[in-house]
Amino acid sequence: MKHMNEGWGIYPHRFGSYYCDHEDVWFTAFYYNALFKLDKESSKVEYMGSFPNENPYGIRLYSYVVKQCGKLYFVPLNAKEIAVYDLNTGQFEKIDFDKNRSKNGIDIVENNPGFKFSMAVVYSRYIFFIGMCYPAIVRYDTETRNIDYFTDWVNPLKQRGCSGELYFIGGALDGNKLYLAACETNAVVAFDMNTFKSSVYEIGSKDSKYRGICFDGKHCWLTPRFGVPIVIWDPLTNDYKEYGGVPVDSLLENDYYICFYLSGYVCMFRTDGNLVLMINVMEEHIERMDKFHRLDSWCFPTAKESALYAINLDNCLLKYDIRTKQLHEWPIRLTEETLCEVNARLFDIDIEACRTAHNSIFSEGRTVLWNLHEFLRYITHGPDRMTAIRSSKELPPKNDLVNTAETAGQKIYSYLKNSLTD
Numbered sequence: 001m002k003h004m005n006e007g008w009g010i011y012p013h014r015f016g017s018y019y020c021d022h023e024d025v026w027f028t029a030f031y032y033n034a035l036f037k038l039d040k041e042s043s044k045v046e047y048m049g050s051f052p053n054e055n056p057y058g059i060r061l062y063s064y065v066v067k068q069c070g071k072l073y074f075v076p077l078n079a080k081e082i083a084v085y086d087l088n089t090g091q092f093e094k095i096d097f098d099k100n101r102s103k104n105g106i107d108i109v110e111n112n113p114g115f116k117f118s119m120a121v122v123y124s125r126y127i128f129f130i131g132m133c134y135p136a137i138v139r140y141d142t143e144t145r146n147i148d149y150f151t152d153w154v155n156p157l158k159q160r161g162c163s164g165e166l167y168f169i170g171g172a173l174d175g176n177k178l179y180l181a182a183c184e185t186n187a188v189v190a191f192d193m194n195t196f197k198s199s200v201y202e203i204g205s206k207d208s209k210y211r212g213i214c215f216d217g218k219h220c221w222l223t224p225r226f227g228v229p230i231v232i233w234d235p236l237t238n239d240y241k242e243y244g245g246v247p248v249d250s251l252l253e254n255d256y257y258i259c260f261y262l263s264g265y266v267c268m269f270r271t272d273g274n275l276v277l278m279i280n281v282m283e284e285h286i287e288r289m290d291k292f293h294r295l296d297s298w299c300f301p302t303a304k305e306s307a308l309y310a311i312n313l314d315n316c317l318l319k320y321d322i323r324t325k326q327l328h329e330w331p332i333r334l335t336e337e338t339l340c341e342v343n344a345r346l347f348d349i350d351i352e353a354c355r356t357a358h359n360s361i362f363s364e365g366r367t368v369l370w371n372l373h374e375f376l377r378y379i380t381h382g383p384d385r386m387t388a389i390r391s392s393k394e395l396p397p398k399n400d401l402v403n404t405a406e407t408a409g410q411k412i413y414s415y416l417k418n419s420l421t422d
Contacts, residue, residue: 014332015311019065019072020304025317025330026065026072026085030298032057034342035085036332038317043330047341051083052092056346064119066127068142073127075120082129082140097129097138097147118169121178123193130180131167137178137191153180153189153198160185160202170223170258172215179235181210181222188213188220190235203240204231212259214266216281221266223257230257243284260303263322267308269301276308291320291327 018027025038026048033056035048051074054061063077074083082095118132129138136149158164162184172179180189186208190199203222204210208231212223221243222231229242257268257277266279267289274296276289292299294313301310306323319328334342 014298014315015300015317016060017062017065017074017300018302018309018317019067020302020309020319021067027332028062028065028074030060032059032342032346033061034345038330038332040330043333045332045334045338047334047338047345048085048090049092050345051079051094053081053094054079054083063115063117063132066120066122068122068125068127071142073120073140075117075129077115077117077132079116095140095145095147098149119171121171121173123176126193128178128191128193130171130178132169133166135164135167139193139196148196150191150196150198153191153200156198156200157182157185157187157189160187160200162187170210170212170214172213172220172261174215174235177235179213179215179220181213183211183225184209186210188222188233201233201235201238203233204229204242212257212268214259214261216261216266219281221259221261221279223259223268243279258301260301260308262303262308263306265322267303267322269295269299269310276310289320292318 014030016028016030018025023040025040027036027038028034029036033050033054035051037046037048038044039046050056051061055078058078060077061079062074062083064075066073066075070087072085072087074085076082082097084093084095085091086093115132116134117129117138120127120129125142127140127142129140131137135154136151137153139148139150141147154164154167157167160182162182166183168180168189169183170181176192176194178191178193180191182189186202186204186206188201188203188210190201192198208222209225210222210231211225212221214221218234220233220235222233224230229244231240232243233240257270259266259268261267261281264281266281268277268279269275270277274292274294276292276295277286278289279286292308292310292312295310296313299310299312301308303309307319307321310318312318315332317330317332319330320326321328
């Protein structure tokens with residue numbers, strides 16, 4: 001069985017969001033609508049299906065995945081709804097949320113063209129979805145299936161200069177408290193998941209805007225969206241200080257970090273390039289971590305227990321254990337048989353029925369089609385077949401393009417050149 005081993009630049013079967021457990025990795029496709037399972041022991045990749053009522057060629061439909069009571073919950077970024085996959089039955093379901101509502105003066109635009117949610121956290125039987133461009137923290141009760149919306153933090157952020165175009169990307173847990181770093185102003189929102197009340201704290205200089213936040217048991221570490229210092233904040237006293245240990249060449253004007261706290265270290269991924277920094281919290285000593293290789297801005301780092309995970313340019317999932325100092329690597333390769341199964345499923349999805357008025361990202365490129373055979377099969381059997389037939393009937397024949405001599409390439413070039421200059 002042939003395996004696809006293309007490089008990152010042309011490799012369409014890459015991660016979008018993923019969840020790691022002890023035996024498997026569950027991941028969505030970045031460039032189209034599909035869920036896969038990677039067996040860690042054998043590295044075998046299995047296609048589990050596609051999410052119902054979603055764009056078959058949507059790019060990065062989901063931003064994050066959490067697990068609760070035997071089900072995976074997929075956080076919608078460009079997807080229309082929250083998605084659920086039952087690990088026991090293999091069944092998909094969807095959870096709709098209010099896309100056109102007004103509460104406490106906060107308007108939520110129908111079919112919000114911005115990214116919806118950046119992440120989610122599990123707390124007791126509840127799942128809290130954190131708004132990226134969606135102006136609410138959404139709580140889903142996994143037992144009653146009720147949905148609640150909390151927005152008391154929105155106006156305070158706007159009063160501090162937040163435009164409302166981007167709220168949160170990073171979040172950190174401390175018991176029942178959820179700390180959220182504001183992307184457009186120098187503030188942190190502390191949300192109590194028991195009382196559903198928020199407190200907004202002004203942290204750092206006026207020009208600070210934050211990307212990442214993690215909690216080390218006493219302090220929150222806030223990483224910048226742009227080249228301002230890292231800030232260490234004490235939630236109990238509201239005291240903060242700037243951390244000056246990051247190398248000057250690592251703080252770029254248009255740079256920002258994603259951060260995690262693991263086993264005594266704050267681990268930071270610079271998203272514009274191949275750089276991971278680790279700060280020893282006790283000593284505040286910083287060092288470069290060189291175990292991960294060939295990372296770029298789409299490495300989708302995450303952390304679990306004592307391990308860091310990321311995806312590299314070779315479409316491999318990397319795992320580095322902070323305690324054992326061991327690196328594991330799993331290549332993501334789809335067989336021809338799996339690719340045919342994916343294509344057959346995507347052909348069955350009605351694209352028009354899945355469109356919304358404002359798709360945040362809609363891919364016109366069929367990146368899942370990887371060779372001439374599949375391309376021709378798509379043209380003859382795919383969802384755009386009737387549109388192509390109608391268009392061909394409406395277009396008059398281009399007799400001036402017919403060329404039986406061996407100059408077809410020059411003829412096409414001249415025709416296109418003249419068309420562009422007309």
